[in-house]
Amino acid sequence: MRLLIVATAVLAIGGLAACSSPSQSGGGAGGGVAGGGNVKVGLSISTLNNPYFVQLRAGAEAKAKELGVSLTTTDAQNDASQQVNQVQNFTSQGMKAILINPVDSDAAAPAVKLANRSSIPVIAVDRGVNGAPVAQTITSDNVAGGALAADELAKQLGGKGQVAVLQGVPGTSAARDRGAGFAAGIKKYPNIKVVAQQPADFDRTKGLDVMTNIMQSNPGITGVFAQNDEMALGAIKALGSKAGNQVKVVGFDGTPDGLKAVQAGTMSATVAQQPKLLGQESVVSAVSVAKGGNVQKVVHVPVKVATKENVQDFMTS
Structure with a gap:
């Protein structure tokens, strides 16, 4: 089994959480990472009509359940304008942190700027955001x-x-x-x-x-x-x-x-x-920034050729 090390501590991936979307996960705090109790996080995924992003969601929801985070996941269905609306809704709902897997790296900027004006940290997952600052970008290399x-x-x-x-x-x-x-x-x-x-x-x-x-x-x-x-x-x-x-x-x-x-x-x-690991690590970072902590600006998860x-x-x- 491969073990890839990223900037934040990597915990064993838990069992898959329910795959409905939008969805919410909750549970007790996990050992080894500060608990995320009372932390509300929104995750907007570009599309769930792709097994890769289904795995990313599974990793995020499993980690949210482990840490006691209330995670709301939405599917943008590869529609950039729909994703902007989802992130705006997360902002109005008072999320403590927002995770975005952009449909379009440029089109995501206005929604990210709105979240920033509301002092809600945003983390870009798997894809970056152009034209707006985010707390962290966590992607594969x-x-x-x-x-x-x-x-x-x-x-x-x-x-x-x-x-x-x-x-x-x-x-x-x-x-x-x-x-x-x-x-x-x-x-x-x-x-x-x-x-x-x-x-x-x-x-x-x-x-x-x-x-x-x-x-x-x-x-x-x-x-x-x-x-x-x-x-x-x-x-x-x-x-x-x-x-x-x-x-x-x-x-x-x-x-x-x-x-x-x-x-x-x-x-x-x-x-x-490692999409599950990307989802998992994004939730760990979301808890950290929601509580005022600092995270590494860019995290690249290594990749490897499978033959x-x-x-x-x-x-x-």
Whole structure:
């Protein structure tokens, strides 16, 4: 089992809390971390139509239950304006801290500024916020992850080939940083050419559609980097029998379905994150800032490449 250390103390992840949304969790204070009794925290997640963010929510709700925090979770359904309304509602409801997983890093700024004017600390989770100060940004190291994806895809291709990139939601820090890391990494391999790049919005169905279109205009593609596992799984469906054979696919997230695809050989690798840990640590930080404490401004949770050779380690962790 992997043990990754971040700035705040990492406790064992508890059992999954109920998955309804909005939801509230409560319970006794957890050992080892100051209890969060009477602390009300709001969590706005970009979308729960993605297994990665379902895991993030589970980690947050489990930690909230452990610490006795009243956590209200909402689903923005990938709608930036809806998320702004949710954060504004959290502000008017007198939350002691707000956690935001932005739909759009720029569009989140006005709501964050409103919370700041009300002296409510905001923590950005998994994606950053542009144009407004937050108490903390806790994310995976997406730039490093993109570079790892480039190296792994190059290894799978033997250092040569034509590559397509399926990009995430435009405007999100995750899409920008993963793309930047991959672009810088793939430059090390002069015999690999990126022949197509197109957004598929971190969505499996869109990944299928976009990959289908790319294949028609670029039949010689031998590699795909998808900026999350959902798009990678859509691309694999579009590729059919070519996936894992003539065409190597590398994803990002390490979701259960993504890891199963790596195990099956249709996905060559995925850059594995720890969404439950991100959710867990965000709640710990929320309790700290709600009580007037200081937290590290930026926390990067390390990522690691999962391949068929080591995937079992990730599936049992």
